[in-house]
Amino acid sequence: MKILVCISQVPDTSTKIVLKDNNTAINNQGVTYVINPYDEWYALVRALELKEAGIASDIHLITVGKADTEPVIRKALALGGDEAIRIDADSHDPYETANYIAEYAKTAGYDLILCGKESIDYNNGAVGAMLAELLDTDYIGFATDIQVDGNTATVKREIEGGEETDTCSLPIVIACQKGVAEARIPNMRGIMAARTRPLKVVAPAAVGSVTEILSYELPPAKAGIKMVSPDNMDELVELLHAEAKVI
Amino acid sequence: MSVIVLVEHTEGNIKKKSLEAVQYAAGIAQKTGTTVSAVVLGTLADSEMESLGQYGAQKVLHVADARLDELHARAYTSALLTAAQKEGSKIIIALHDINGRAVAPRLSAKLKAGLVAGALSYPDLDKGFVIKKAVFSGKAFAFVDITSDLKVITLMPNTFQLNKGEGKATIEKLDVNFGDKDFGVKVKEVNKIKGEIPLADAQLVVSGGRGMKGPENWGLIEDLAKELGAGTACSRPVADAHWRPHHEHVGQTGGTVRPNLYIAVGISGAIQHLAGVNGSKTIVVINKDPEAPFFKAANYGVVGDALEILPRLTEAVKKLKAKS
Numbered sequence: 001m002k003i004l005v006c007i008s009q010v011p012d013t014s015t016k017i018v019l020k021d022n023n024t025a026i027n028n029q030g031v032t033y034v035i036n037p038y039d040e041w042y043a044l045v046r047a048l049e050l051k052e053a054g055i056a057s058d059i060h061l062i063t064v065g066k067a068d069t070e071p072v073i074r075k076a077l078a079l080g081g082d083e084a085i086r087i088d089a090d091s092h093d094p095y096e097t098a099n100y101i102a103e104y105a106k107t108a109g110y111d112l113i114l115c116g117k118e119s120i121d122y123n124n125g126a127v128g129a130m131l132a133e134l135l136d137t138d139y140i141g142f143a144t145d146i147q148v149d150g151n152t153a154t155v156k157r158e159i160e161g162g163e164e165t166d167t168c169s170l171p172i173v174i175a176c177q178k179g180v181a182e183a184r185i186p187n188m189r190g191i192m193a194a195r196t197r198p199l200k201v202v203a204p205a206a207v208g209s210v211t212e213i214l215s216y217e218l219p220p221a222k223a224g225i226k227m228v229s230p231d232n233m234d235e236l237v238e239l240l241h242a243e244a245k246v247i
Numbered sequence: 248m249s250v251i252v253l254v255e256h257t258e259g260n261i262k263k264k265s266l267e268a269v270q271y272a273a274g275i276a277q278k279t280g281t282t283v284s285a286v287v288l289g290t291l292a293d294s295e296m297e298s299l300g301q302y303g304a305q306k307v308l309h310v311a312d313a314r315l316d317e318l319h320a321r322a323y324t325s326a327l328l329t330a331a332q333k334e335g336s337k338i339i340i341a342l343h344d345i346n347g348r349a350v351a352p353r354l355s356a357k358l359k360a361g362l363v364a365g366a367l368s369y370p371d372l373d374k375g376f377v378i379k380k381a382v383f384s385g386k387a388f389a390f391v392d393i394t395s396d397l398k399v400i401t402l403m404p405n406t407f408q409l410n411k412g413e414g415k416a417t418i419e420k421l422d423v424n425f426g427d428k429d430f431g432v433k434v435k436e437v438n439k440i441k442g443e444i445p446l447a448d449a450q451l452v453v454s455g456g457r458g459m460k461g462p463e464n465w466g467l468i469e470d471l472a473k474e475l476g477a478g479t480a481c482s483r484p485v486a487d488a489h490w491r492p493h494h495e496h497v498g499q500t501g502g503t504v505r506p507n508l509y510i511a512v513g514i515s516g517a518i519q520h521l522a523g524v525n526g527s528k529t530i531v532v533i534n535k536d537p538e539a540p541f542f543k544a545a546n547y548g549v550v551g552d553a554l555e556i557l558p559r560l561t562e563a564v565k566k567l568k569a570k571s
């Protein structure tokens with residue numbers, strides 16, 4: 001069984017966002033980039049577990065990004081994976097990203113494609129389901145557990161106010177979140193091995209653009225906090241009722 | 248040409264957030280000079296569907312196939328494609344929730360339609376078709392122009408206030424040619440936690456952090472939540488320590504909540520935690536440390552011991568409810 005894991009590079013979770021160029025771009029000076037947590041902690045690690053269990057044979061990692069994303073994909077390779085593919089394009093649109101990945105995946109024939117629940121930069125949570133449509137396969141989002149037996153995947157997924165267990169035949173695209181696996185830390189051996197694993201650079205397919213980000217805005221600062229005495233919870237409740245009108 | 252909107256329902260009732268989506272579709276229809284066709288999938292009473300007229304839908308396209316009572320993303324996609332084709336629609340709207348996020352991207356990929364995922368505004372038509380959405384987990388907003396002819400939008404729940412009007416939607420049956428692939432995912436088991444308010448949709452949330460000291464004190468959080476009719480959430484270390492179930496973990500690497508009121512108890516307010524809650528309209532912080540960073544993001548603050556304050560707060564809520 002061949003697995004493809006979609007890896008996205010994102011600013012570290014503690015990054016403070018600063019705008020530039022008249023609010024039309026994010027200032028990436030001083031920003032540290034990491035593997036999108038959902039891709040690393042859950043999708044990638046689950047793929048590795050399936051290989052360790054003898055269920056998966058090959059694990060490929062794919063990222064859509066320019067050359068500056070290579071350190072991050074190398075970091076992913078240090079956790080594991082047999083080879084990495086970088087599609088040489090800068091895309092912040094899930095439609096473009098999914099089309100680039102799908103074009104590559106079509107030629108390689110994967111049984112299972114794992115991605116994260118969403119990328120924590122543009123928060124679309126869309127690439128996985130788009131990939132499934134483009135590859136004419138099923139898709140399960142918000143997965144919390146993935147088992148594969150022969151040609152069948154059994155997947156637990158979050159539903160509103162609970163959980164559901166689904167089965168589906170391969171190939172399938174699954175978007176992972178907490179529960180799917182336990183995060184790992186790369187070790188020295190992995191880091192050394194990652195240097196020698198192939199990282200293939202592929203030119204992007206021709207995909208028309210369908211959206212454009214015109215500008216950004218930072219959230220307004222909170223108007224100032226009202227402190228309430230811990231001995232006067234009646235006052236707090238009154239404020240929430242009469243002033244904030246939320247209860 | 249009508250605007251298509253997917254309507255979700257549960258146990259015979261249309262979900263409130265779907266009324267928001269219908270109202271949003273009506274706003275767009277008005278701006279673009281067209282009408283709204285709401286798509287209802289599965290079993291639902293006519294009276295319930297007609298009531299969508301009160302939120303601006305002229306027409307309901309009903310696919311009365313009981314298999315659609317559960318999410319089958321490909322079947323939902325087929326139904327919406329059929330509806331859009333029939334109506335010659337250029338704009339399709341769903342919610343930015345579990346179901347919408349399984350369906351809308353498929354429509355976008357299929358129709359080569361630009362997607363805005365998690366819309367927070369109506370489109371600005373003066374500049375193109377520009378919609379505001381949160382990026383970097385609420386640390387910024389982006390203004391995204393959909394440049395393709397066909398457009399798909401998922402609306403963030405709890406973004407717009409509902410305004411109920413008059414009207415009755417007409418109901419049309421919609422026939423969809425489903426194939427085997429549309430039902431490829433088989434549902435084996437469903438476990439719903441009884442009485443639980445789905446966190447993502449909760450209007451009020453009470454959330455606890457490490458300052459709660461241990462799972463034995465969570466009764467205090469639950470009592471307050473029960474009195475308010477609120478959902479309960481927690482910080483990541485609390486879920487990691489198994490004081491609370493994982494689905495309650497909110498933040499950058501957990502769930503996102505956008506309630507009207509978020510009460511944070513014994514949570515320091517790390518940037519990763521704020522990323523999951525910064526869409527809340529009003530934030531109350533209870534923390535014994537006046538320097539806790541969460542106070543900077545709060546509307547109301549109380550400095551003191553949570554274990555003493557929570558019972559008082561619950562009592563005060565009880566008193567308010569007795570009055571009204």
Ligand SMILES: Cc1cc2nc3c(=O)[nH]c(=O)nc-3n(C[C@H](O)[C@H](O)[C@H](O)COP(=O)(O)OP(=O)(O)OC[C@H]3O[C@@H](n4cnc5c(N)ncnc54)[C@H](O)[C@@H]3O)c2cc1C
Nearest residue numbers: 456457458482483498499500513514515517520535536553
């Ligand atoms: C990559 C990454 C991702 C992360 N993702 C998340 C995430 O999604 N969600 C998340 O929550 N965190 C996340 N974190 C962790 C985050 O950085 C913080 O460590 C975490 O939010 C702290 O949880 P806490 O506020 O409950 O605990 P603490 O930071 O220990 O804070 C406890 C607070 O309780 C107060 N307190 C103590 N006793 C009392 C009392 N008796 N009464 C009242 N107040 C009291 C203290 O003053 C303190 O402010 C992430 C971290 C990283 C590195």
Ligand SMILES: Nc1ncnc2c1ncn2[C@@H]1O[C@H](COP(=O)(O)O)[C@@H](O)[C@H]1O
Nearest residue numbers: 006008064115116118119124125126127
């Ligand atoms: N640039 C990218 N390269 C590879 N995979 C990506 C990229 N962007 C997003 N993904 C994958 O798609 C998932 C959902 O991302 P998104 O739709 O951008 O929120 C991520 O968790 C990744 O697994």
